[in-house]
Amino acid sequence: MNIDYAMLVRIYGETSEGQKRYSPAECIGCKCETVIGNPDPNTSAPVCRASESQCPHGPPSRLTNAFSRKIENHSAAVALYYFAYNFIKIHGTLRCTPATTAVVTDRLWAVSDPVALLEADERGVEEPRS
Numbered sequence: 001m002n003i004d005y006a007m008l009v010r011i012y013g014e015t016s017e018g019q020k021r022y023s024p025a026e027c028i029g030c031k032c033e034t035v036i037g038n039p040d041p042n043t044s045a046p047v048c049r050a051s052e053s054q055c056p057h058g059p060p061s062r063l064t065n066a067f068s069r070k071i072e073n074h075s076a077a078v079a080l081y082y083f084a085y086n087f088i089k090i091h092g093t094l095r096c097t098p099a100t101t102a103v104v105t106d107r108l109w110a111v112s113d114p115v116a117l118l119e120a121d122e123r124g125v126e127e128p129r130s
Contacts, residue, residue, distance in 0.1 A: 004037035083114060 009032075012025040032039075087109040088097045099105045 002037070005035045006032050006039040007035050009033055021026040082113070084111070087113075 009031055010027055010028045011031065013023070013028045085098070087097055087105065088111060090097060090108070094101050097108060100108070100115075
């Protein structure tokens with residue numbers, strides 16, 4: 001099989017005595033481990049870093065305000081987060097966005113751009129691409 005596969009492994013710290021029973025353990029870091037083949041570190045590292053960005057607060061639970069009760073709301077929140085991470089946020093190591101590095105887009109997006117696209121979609125108008 002010609003497959004390159006890496007796995008993101010989250011590292012959790014010890015639970016303190018004062019933590020409640022249902023509280024998640026604190027995530028203290030993540031690491032990428034090669035499972036099969038020879039994964040490209042230029043592809044694996046940003047994916048692992050993106051997952052690590054959500055890691056510090058642990059998995060969502062009902063004891064926090066970060067829990068979505070509807071799958072539609074959760075999907076929308078995750079999509080907005082990853083859109084902003086890949087198209088809007090300039091990363092220090094890349095000095096641009098991951099989307100411009102991967103040549104998915106040729107410009108830096110603003111926070112207002114996805115809102116304009118949604119409004120245009122609701123009106124049934126196709127936005128001109130720049």
